[in-house]
Amino acid sequence: MSNQKHPIHSLFKFNAESKESKCMVSGCRDSFKGKYSTSLIRHAEKKHLEEYVHLLAAHKKNNAQPNTKKTVRRNATEVLLQKGC
Numbered sequence: 001m002s003n004q005k006h007p008i009h010s011l012f013k014f015n016a017e018s019k020e021s022k023c024m025v026s027g028c029r030d031s032f033k034g035k036y037s038t039s040l041i042r043h044a045e046k047k048h049l050e051e052y053v054h055l056l057a058a059h060k061k062n063n064a065q066p067n068t069k070k071t072v073r074r075n076a077t078e079v080l081l082q083k084g085c
């Protein structure tokens with residue numbers, strides 16, 4: 001638990017040979033250059049907001065910040081409603 005890895009990496013699998021991060025969400029085949037970039041986060045927020053929020057919530061829980069978890073969830077719900085998904 002000492003490894004401060006960004007939770008975004010749970011959604012992507014980094015290929016060291018191609019140096020690309022592949023989206024691991026089922027039904028999604030997108031991949032991106034590099035192993036940590038804002039494009040990964042942007043993709044997760046756009047396409048897999050629910051999964052991403054769950055990840056963030058779990059991550060925050062590990063860091064013992066229960067208040068932030070609720071905020072993230074609420075924000076995500078509002079975004080979803082605005083998009084009309």
Ligand SMILES: [Zn+2]
Nearest residue numbers: 023025028030
């Ligand atoms: Zn994806």
